Amino acid sequence: MTHAILSCNGLDKPEGSVAREVAIRAAAATGSEIICPVLLHRAPARYKKALSENAVIVVDGCSTRCASKLAESLDIKVDRKVLVSDVLKSSGIALEPTLNLGPNGVGLAQAVVDGLLQSLNASSEPAPSAVSSVVFAPPTEHLVVTHDKFEFRIPVADYMFNENDVWVRAVDDVARVGISDYMQQSLTDINFFDAPKTDAVVDQFGELGSLESAKAVFEIIAPASGTVVAVNAEVVANPGLINEDPYGKGWLVEMKLTNWPEDRELLLKPEAYAKTVKHKAEEA
């Protein structure tokens, strides 16, 4: 698969300069086309062919996420994203405070490119499905919380919720995780699922990746402790499934649970979560 790279233009912060360098180096390494954000904004037709024929990689410098927001505003489907400021935090590198990249900035850019290339190579090889053989039948019965013209569904079956609007459904020590109908409606159209890595070990209330919509970035807060054993590839390819079917086809990850008897004590059953949703809807 070929790629087009839409990057921060790198003229506001050092992290942006790193993003720009990442785009140049990654394009050279992969033969990808670079999409200039300023020209894309001014004359989107210039890149119509490149965007329609290639998988798009977005490289943001900082959390302002100008490149991501530009992609959202133009309905560009994004294949993967890199946020330099996140990589910087986890790298321990002290970035020089200038727009001209110093040795540390260049090193960070190359580290980001290496990670990106590794991820591209990994996803080009067919991965064996790690989705469990457990059957999670679609819910058939729901509680409905009504507020103004909105209706929020909550399945009454074996779903449990944290107060951060994430559900978990456990069968023995395997569980599926997703977000509630209330949250998917709050986010509106979800256009990107930044999934956790399989084999990631997560504590209860730790981070299980994030979701992005035009409205917000939503940190997925783990409802239980465990190891991520599978990511819903259909949702990665089509995040709109979360909006269409948040409790079924829109599940996000499967986990092997490590502390379920204790973790479940800090979760809500559907009836209690319905009260929480009612309260949140009234306060919003």
Added chain:
Amino acid sequence: MSDTTFMGVPRDKIPWFPTIDYDKCNYCMECDTFCPHRVFERREGDRKLVVANPNHCVVFCRACSKTCGPDALSFPNKTEILALIKQIRAEESAK
């Protein structure tokens, strides 16, 4: 919202809310625009943005920090806050 609870613990006993680093904040107001819970308030004067309603902040949510370009928002350690919540719950159930 200070009369609300989180996991059965009174919200005002849980010190989870953002802290603004005023050396970094550029007052772009992205966080205030984003947050639907009115945690922040805009003010006149040197500090044009303050955390006015800390107990409105959704415990464990750090979404506003993900909108912050200059990385001026920080939150407490999740593990320590969770331990505190469990401790308060245990104390309450022992009464």
